[in-house]
Structure formats: C-alpha cells, structure tokens
Amino acid sequence: MREDGRRVVLLEYVSAVGQLAVFGVRADWDQPKAALLDVNHEELSLFVSANLDSYRSVRDLAEMPELLHQYDDIVRPLAEWSEPGDVVYLVPHGALHRMPLHALRVGERYLIERNPVVYAPSVSVLRHSRTGRNRAAPEQPETMVVFGDSRQNLPDAAAEATMLGDQFGAEVRLGAAVTRENLQQALTQVDLVHIAGHAAFDQRDPLQSGLELHGSDVLTAGEIFGMPRMRASLVTLSGCETGINLHQSGDELIGLTRAFLYARTSSLLVSLWSVADDSTAFFMRRFYDHLLSRPGLAKADALRTAVLETMREPGWDSLYHWAPFTLIGDWL
Known part of the structure; x- marks a missing residue:
C-alpha cells in the first residue's frame, strides 16, 4: 500500500499453537512475508487480564515497564x-486488541516514536473504512462539535469540552444538550465530532x-449501525475504555468501534483504559x-506528534499518560 507519497506497511496477527503468527504486506513486495513469534497467546491473555483491565493495574504496569517489554x-x-516514518497498520488478534502495541519497542525506540x-x-473493516472515505467531507476539516459531561457528573469532561471549544472555535454542547438528536445531527453534518x-x-x-x-438515555452500538451515512471523518471518544469491544468468531469485533x-x-x-484528566486534556489540545x-x-501524524509531546512533559513519561489513545480506521 502506498498513499499520499508514503509507504504503508500492514501487519496482521493470528494466534497459533504456542506461538503467534504475523503476516506483513507492503505494496513493493511480490508476496506477503510471515514470521512465527515465540509468544504464547494463553499466557498473553493472562498478562492482559492482570495488567490492562483497570486503570490501577495499568498505572502499576507503567511503574514496571520491563513487564510490558x-x-x-x-x-x-x-x-x-x-523504515522509520512508514505508516504502520496493526491488525491485532484476541488479547492483542487490548494491548498498546505502539508502546512496544523496535530496537531502542518505542514503535510510536519510530x-x-x-x-x-x-482487514475487512480496514478495507471498509478506507474505501468508504466520505468524498463530501473537505480535505481539511472545517466544522467541529464537542460534546461533554452528558450526566453532569464529570466536571473534568465538561472542562475538556469547553477548553476545546474555546481553543478551536467549535460548538460545545454540555449536559442537557448531549441528546440523541443533537449527537446524530452532528455525526451526519459535521467533519469532527469529539x-x-x-x-x-x-x-x-x-x-x-x-x-x-443526558438523563438515562444511551445511544447504542446497534443504533449506530443503523444510522444514515456519517459525514464525520473523525469521531473521538474521549472517555474511559471507549475502545472496548467483544470478540466474536473469526476475531471480528462488535461494539462502538465497529x-x-x-x-x-x-x-x-x-481509549484503551481509564485516562488521566490532565494529560488527556493536554494530548487532545x-x-x-x-x-x-x-x-x-x-x-x-497528528496523533504521533501529540503522543510524543505528551511523553516529553514532566511527570508524564509513563505509558499510562501517553499511550491510552489509539487511531482506528483510515490514517489520512
């Protein structure tokens, strides 16, 4: 794959008996490459459950990074x-969906640094998101709506939404304005929805x-599946473990992401885990x-740069602060 003058490398993982198989694809290769890694998927699943299932365990893991490495x-x-600078697509399998693979190291550098x-x-969902780029949306995002603190019990979420609205001139909807009608309207009419x-x-x-x-209402994944085609080229779910999905047969994921x-x-x-309010606000800005x-x-590229800037801030060199957010779908 090569787009926008950049080389794109795709890695897809599949668990094998006692090992992990990885397949690589690149546009300039005649055929895919493959490797068997000495990673036991059952042991990996236990590691993820023990270290990545709550923000407390993630914070403990961040204090002992050698466990992840x-x-x-x-x-x-x-x-x-x-090569450094190539766009890397990762298609995880099983427990790998819960791991911050971008926080692993290639040589002496974190993958996200490289x-x-x-x-x-x-791969099927990736193809869907890339071929389904909204041609009606402008190349440069022009409109943005920010929603926050729907239940009026998360003052930091309200502060994050207000900060983004002030800094980027976005429309802000808080509390009672976070309704089904307003959210569905934004998703189908606006370029960026946070x-x-x-x-x-x-x-x-x-x-x-x-x-x-607002209230007790919930916009479910099932309802989102049935919505009209969205205009939003990017939807940011800035909250606690918004990237969690349930694995189905064939390792397909059902949930908000899909x-x-x-x-x-x-x-x-x-997000992969419950996030810290201060570093999240900085990262999003x-x-x-x-x-x-x-x-x-x-x-x-915007994500990578923001991650590196967060990592370099005093007190935020822990992966708990800089590694929770992942981009899923189209990279452009």
Whole structure:
C-alpha cells in the first residue's frame, strides 16, 4: 500500500499453537512475508487480564515497564519490514486488541516514536473504512462539535469540552444538550465530532453498548449501525475504555468501534483504559492543534506528534499518560 507519497506497511496477527503468527504486506513486495513469534497467546491473555483491565493495574504496569517489554518481539518484524516514518497498520488478534502495541519497542525506540501507528479491527473493516472515505467531507476539516459531561457528573469532561471549544472555535454542547438528536445531527453534518464522557459496555449484549447521553438515555452500538451515512471523518471518544469491544468468531469485533466504522466514519480515536484528566486534556489540545492548523497533515501524524509531546512533559513519561489513545480506521 502506498498513499499520499508514503509507504504503508500492514501487519496482521493470528494466534497459533504456542506461538503467534504475523503476516506483513507492503505494496513493493511480490508476496506477503510471515514470521512465527515465540509468544504464547494463553499466557498473553493472562498478562492482559492482570495488567490492562483497570486503570490501577495499568498505572502499576507503567511503574514496571520491563513487564510490558517482554513482549517487544510482537513488533520485532518491523525492524526488517519497515523504515522509520512508514505508516504502520496493526491488525491485532484476541488479547492483542487490548494491548498498546505502539508502546512496544523496535530496537531502542518505542514503535510510536519510530512510526505513525494505526489500528484496524480486521482487514475487512480496514478495507471498509478506507474505501468508504466520505468524498463530501473537505480535505481539511472545517466544522467541529464537542460534546461533554452528558450526566453532569464529570466536571473534568465538561472542562475538556469547553477548553476545546474555546481553543478551536467549535460548538460545545454540555449536559442537557448531549441528546440523541443533537449527537446524530452532528455525526451526519459535521467533519469532527469529539465526545468527552462515559461509554457503557454491555458484556452480555455488545450491541447494547453505547454512549451515555443526558438523563438515562444511551445511544447504542446497534443504533449506530443503523444510522444514515456519517459525514464525520473523525469521531473521538474521549472517555474511559471507549475502545472496548467483544470478540466474536473469526476475531471480528462488535461494539462502538465497529458500529462507527460501519456507519462510514473514516476514523475513530478511542481509549484503551481509564485516562488521566490532565494529560488527556493536554494530548487532545495538541492533537487537534496539529490536525487543524497544518493543512494536509494526516490524522496518524497528528496523533504521533501529540503522543510524543505528551511523553516529553514532566511527570508524564509513563505509558499510562501517553499511550491510552489509539487511531482506528483510515490514517489520512
């Protein structure tokens, strides 16, 4: 794959018996490459459950980064299959969907330091998001709506939304204005939609997972699947574990991520764990500043730059602060 003058490298993972298989694809290769990694998927699943299932365990893990870096081999093939600056697509499998693979190291550098990184739930969903780019949306985002604190119990979410509105001239809707009608209207008429608040995940019925609206209302994943084609080229879900989905057969994911991509949102920015308010506000401000002030800058590059800036801030060198957000879908 090569777009926008950039080389794109795709890695897809599949668990094998006692090992992890990874397949690489690049436009200038005659055929895909493959490697077997000495990673036991059952042990990996236990590691994820123990260290990445709550913000407390993530903070503990961040204090002992060597535990995460025992899995650096997962991205080791990129040392041969890519060059620094190439766009890297990662298609995880199983427990890998919950891991911050961009926080693993290639050589002496974090992957996100070396390359812009984008995730996809599956190759079929990636194809859907790339071929479904909204041609009606402008190349440079022009309109933005920010929603926050729908239940009026998250003052930091309200502060984040207000800050973004003030800095970028976006329309801000808080509390009682975070309604089904207003959100659906924004998703189908606006270029960028930012939602600061809680998402509810239903383990028994993932299609009932959704975004908490004002009162007791929830916009569910099932309803998002059925929405008209969205205009929004990027939807940011700035909250607690908004990227969580349920694995189905074939390792397809059902949840908010797949619902938005199915409704033709080109890209999603979601979190892997409950985030810190201060570093998240800083990260979001830097991400949108790059995206909106540098015409033609790809979303993946804006994300990478904002991550590196967050990482370099005093007190935020822990992956808990700089690694929670991932870009899913189209990188441009």
